[in-house]
Amino acid sequence: MQKIKNYWRREPVLCIAVILAAVSSFYSRPQLAYIDFDVLAILLSLMLVVAELKEIRFLDWLAVELLNKCRSKRQLELVLLAVTYVSSMFVTNDVALLTFVPLALVIGKTLKMDMERIIILQTLAANLGSMLTPPGNPQNLFLYAHYAYTAGSFFAVMAVPGIISLAYLLLLLFHGKDSVLKLELPKLQQPPKGILLLFLGLLLLNIGAVLHWFDKLWALLLTAGVVALCDWRRLREVDYSLLVTFAGFFVFIGNISHSPAVSYLQQSLMGSAAGTYLTGLLASQFLSNVPAAMLLAGLTKEADALLLGVNIGGLGTMIASMASVISYKLYAAEHPSQAGKYVRTFLYYNFLGLLLIGGAVYFLL
Template sequence: MKESVVIQQKKSPNLNFSLLKKDLVFTISFILAAISCFIHLPKIEYINFHVLISLFNLMLAIKALEELKVLDKFAISILNKSKNSKSVSGILILFCFFSSMLVTNDVALLTFVPLTLLISKKTKINMIDTIILQTIAANIGSSLTPMGNPQNLFIYSFYGLKPMPFFMAVSFIAVLGIGTLYFLFQRLEPKEIKVDLYPVTVGDPKKAIVWGIVLVIIIASIFGVISYPIALFITLGTACIVNATLLLKIDYLLLITFVCFFIFIGNISSTTAVQTFASMSMKDPSSVYFSSIGLSQLISNVPASILLAQFSTDWKPLLLGVNVGGLGTIIASLASVISFKLFNQANPNESKNYLIKFSIYNFAFLAFLASAQYLIFIILDIL
């Protein structure tokens, strides 16, 4: 008996890499962050705590509303008004497009992608295309307003822009984007919805109202109306009083993934090579435009806008480039990471299929919108 114990102890330990295999985006972000630390030492200021805390607050509030069956009630109301899966998709895509103009692309996706996943589960219909189009819709819709995404807010304040020139600059992308989304939406196959829709009762209406108020406070903190530490205190306090188990149900890997990307982006942006590229490639509006698109693919559009703004006084091609550049790779806009993480959490076996379809859709959009906008540059220059 002792001998068998000795034999067991001599066995080499089996390291569990299932988490790394399961969560591809986390794995990639972790590897990129680790490698970049050998190139440049990370700094605490690379991490955007406003974004992280806002994401945590939103995940907690959405999870609470989900458990109280508020999302179920919302989902059933959408299904009751829809004839088939295609009309459901249309509603969900439009929700993301228009809401992202007001509450940012991150918030729009964090709110409506879980709703899409819930409807997909209830109807047993694969809505992978819908979620990808929702992501594109949020990234395009958010380009239309200064508060729609962080890069717009930065450029708007950094260059001291006025509302009318801003809207005139981005309106073409938004109109062309929604037109292209409509074309792709029409290609979705309408499937009959076969589901027994039983009336849903909200778990506790009083708690739902409380969390609804908390959600409003969180969104107010995103707009800077109240400070985000106060919003965190209120959200955590509400969770501890109302339902502390919610704190165990948050996707903390999503937050760690964002930390890894912040470290990678900060390290890479600080390298001499990137700084030299930025300074040498900002000679005229066309180079500013294409440089901002290209750099967004590597370090995402928010840090790309912050970095390139230091080397150019030409705000319009930079604004258009980082907004178009939010399409393409999954890290071109970190809002896209949110959609993928939410989808992967519900459908871990479909992650590869999602990334392939996501890349096809996004690079097609990127090529089309980038070319169309560049033609507008040329036409306006001739006129």
């Protein structure tokens, strides 16, 4: 029983997905066709590439090179936000925070500086940056495939929220006081150019597969083959639980898609763009935006509204985007006595962003 409890604490979303799939299968016969294997293939392929880029510490090396050129506190904050924001578009918000929040904590120790505010801004940057591209986060990957978006149609939807979000981040950044500083982080060894170019090429290949430019299965086979040749152990380190979580939600959505309750929700709550947007926004606050996107996609044809709702819905509560929990855990482990203050500041910045960005997008709908 204790093992079950521990597993539930480690993988609550996976457990919920499997339970929903199992229970709904008693009411509707599950079909293999419900599972979108293209999404699972590209998700696995991207995880493999990102795992290799983490292994050679490309992002760490790049960040250290940029940070050592900073001569003021504002420059330091700008670089930390910029690398988090941009990298989250390609390697997901989770990976960006797992890479750059520990770096921020190291800088804080070196300079004897409280990094609470900058880590919260990094979290905002990761969540807001990742919403701008299909591979930026799992819900975008799913919705891009589910609604058969093209690159042009996706970016057309997310362009205006992206501009508003970037303006909000810059407003918060330049609101703080500036000061002179001298930072000298130990230099990291530059990643081998051959390996770096190989995996950056594979990353571009997989982004092309997400955008429907290349076949997803061939992209996975090529990526897995290269990874196996370079280091087969990396194949064991992939987060396969995320793939099972997606499969569970696929089965659940397929099972309930023809039920009377779903038909009622489609005609009432999810029948309009505004209703879908607000439902996505609200559901993300309690379910997190990835499961919210997967559950609600089966209830509405308002693709743009749902895409906006679950992405902007990553602001707000700490569980609205599970990437936010990563930052909190990393900060709380280093500064346990400051954890409560961190949460209060986090909620202030996030709900302010939710109000400003979410309100602006609602009126634009």
